[in-house]
Amino acid sequence: MASISTSGGEAANEPASLDELYNINLVPSELYLKFRKEVEGLRVGLNLEFFNFQGNEYQAKIVLKPLTAARKWKFIYEPLHGDIRLLSTKIPITKYLNLQVGIGHNFHLNATGWKWKLSTCLGGDGVSQIRNKTTVGLFPGFDLRIGWKAEYILPEIQGAVGTGEPIFNMNYGRLQASIDRVEAILTHAN
Numbered sequence: 688m689a690s691i692s693t694s695g696g697e698a699a700n701e702p703a704s705l706d707e708l709y710n711i712n713l714v715p716s717e718l719y720l721k722f723r724k725e726v727e728g729l730r731v732g733l734n735l736e737f738f739n740f741q742g743n744e745y746q747a748k749i750v751l752k753p754l755t756a757a758r759k760w761k762f763i764y765e766p767l768h769g770d771i772r773l774l775s776t777k778i779p780i781t782k783y784l785n786l787q788v789g790i791g792h793n794f795h796l797n798a799t800g801w802k803w804k805l806s807t808c809l810g811g812d813g814v815s816q817i818r819n820k821t822t823v824g825l826f827p828g829f830d831l832r833i834g835w836k837a838e839y840i841l842p843e844i845q846g847a848v849g850t851g852e853p854i855f856n857m858n859y860g861r862l863q864a865s866i867d868r869v870e871a872i873l874t875h876a877n
Contacts, residue, residue: 712865716740717834719870728754769794783807815839820868828875834868 720735732750737743746768752761763772772791780786790801818836825831842860846853 708859709862710864711862715834715866715869717868719868721870721872723872723874725754725874725876730754769796777806780805828873830870830872830874832868832870832872833866834870835864835866837862837864839863 717736717738719737721732722734723730723732725731730750730752732748732752734748734750735745736748737745747766749764749766750761751763752758759776761774761776763774764770770791770793772789774789775787777785777787785806786803787806788801788803790799792799816836816838818834820832820834822830822832838861840858840861843858844855845857846855848854
């Protein structure tokens with residue numbers, strides 16, 4: 688914590704430099720290319736997902752889900768891993784908390800099982816981290832979706848008199864933001 692002391696005769700600590708107060712990473716760690724086709728009330732998608740660029744890791748998914756606003760499920764097939772999954776949509780539990788359940792089978796391991804996941808757009812302690820996705824429609828049939836997060840500590844000012852602590856003490860706060868994922872989405876509608 689950087690502090691400034693205004694009590695008589697004491698040397699003031701220098702505030703932290705701006706480089707120490709914020710860190711913004713604009714290089715995504717994941718890149719997705721999504722090709723979608725709408726067929727008779729269903730969306731069929733081919734997702735090519737690239738991550739861990741040093742290791743050149745990737746995976747492919749075929750995704751099938753209804754186009755209706757009240758869709759309750761989606762089907763995912765990962766040919767490289769031999770996985771098939773049937774997932775529910777995210778079910779709102781509270782304003783910020785969602786539940787998703789699914790059942791799946793792995794052909795390589797000959798194993799069937801189910802999973803559940805609680806998720807929120809607020810990560811960490813729910814106050815100091817925000818995760819979100821922003822979609823930008825560049826032109827009809829081509830969208831760019833950017834997944835980002837921001838972790839922050841709000842600035843804080845405090846002080847004391849007669850306690851031996853500085854009269855004025857300030858924490859300048861911190862911000863760490865990053866773009867985690869960029870998705871290029873091509874949709875072919877009938």
